[in-house]
Amino acid sequence: MTITILGIIISALITNNIVFSQTLGICPFLGVSKKLKSAAGMGLAVTLVMTVSTLFTWVINKYVLLNLDMGYLRVIVFILVIAGLVQVLDILLKKFLPALYNAFGIYLALITTNCAVLGTAMLFGGDAPADIVTTFVTALFTGLGFLMALAVMAGVRERMETAHIPRFFKGFPIALLAAAIMAMAFFGFSTFSLGG
Numbered sequence: 001m002t003i004t005i006l007g008i009i010i011s012a013l014i015t016n017n018i019v020f021s022q023t024l025g026i027c028p029f030l031g032v033s034k035k036l037k038s039a040a041g042m043g044l045a046v047t048l049v050m051t052v053s054t055l056f057t058w059v060i061n062k063y064v065l066l067n068l069d070m071g072y073l074r075v076i077v078f079i080l081v082i083a084g085l086v087q088v089l090d091i092l093l094k095k096f097l098p099a100l101y102n103a104f105g106i107y108l109a110l111i112t113t114n115c116a117v118l119g120t121a122m123l124f125g126g127d128a129p130a131d132i133v134t135t136f137v138t139a140l141f142t143g144l145g146f147l148m149a150l151a152v153m154a155g156v157r158e159r160m161e162t163a164h165i166p167r168f169f170k171g172f173p174i175a176l177l178a179a180a181i182m183a184m185a186f187f188g189f190s191t192f193s194l195g196g
Contacts, residue, residue, distance in 0.1 A: 013145045019149035022119065050146070160175075
């Protein structure tokens with residue numbers, strides 16, 4: 001069990017990183033990663049919503065949709081669950097944790113349309129026949145992998161602001177080039193396998 005959990009953690013963070021391997025969540029990856037502070041805020045908010053929504057969708061899929069033979073409604077139900085959870089989290093944070101709401105507030109609204117959250121819910125909350133613990137660990141570390149990708153990209157983009165870059169590469173083109181190089185670097189880890 002420990003080897004399996006360790007394999008899930010390494011896979012979610014590095015070898016099957018949601019951004020670099022699955023190519024999900026590219027819009028916030030390129031849009032919010034200009035500064036480390038905003039990237040960290042978005043990454044933490046996505047991790048929270050991704051973990052909670054994947055757990056909810058796993059329960060709904062296993063105990064409601066599959067029992068009623070309505071698996072074809074997964075996408076619609078999962079989108080509604082994610083949107084509802086984001087709204088509930090927004091209200092709860094605003095009321096009980098205003099400091100955290102001020103840190104996350106703007107990012108919570110953006111998460112509703114984040115394909116990385118829906119993709120994780122579909123992959124691990126719907127399709128995978130895993131138990132709840134495995135689903136929780138996978139969703140949590142997939143979110144942390146998203147946070148890591150945003151933080152790395154933000155660090156690179158902050159360094160690029162002071163670097164001498166040709167005029168036609170400045171801005172979005174150099175960001176895409178840096179993202180491609182990082183994706184290739186992470187792809188190098190894909191041959192890693194834990195326990196053979």
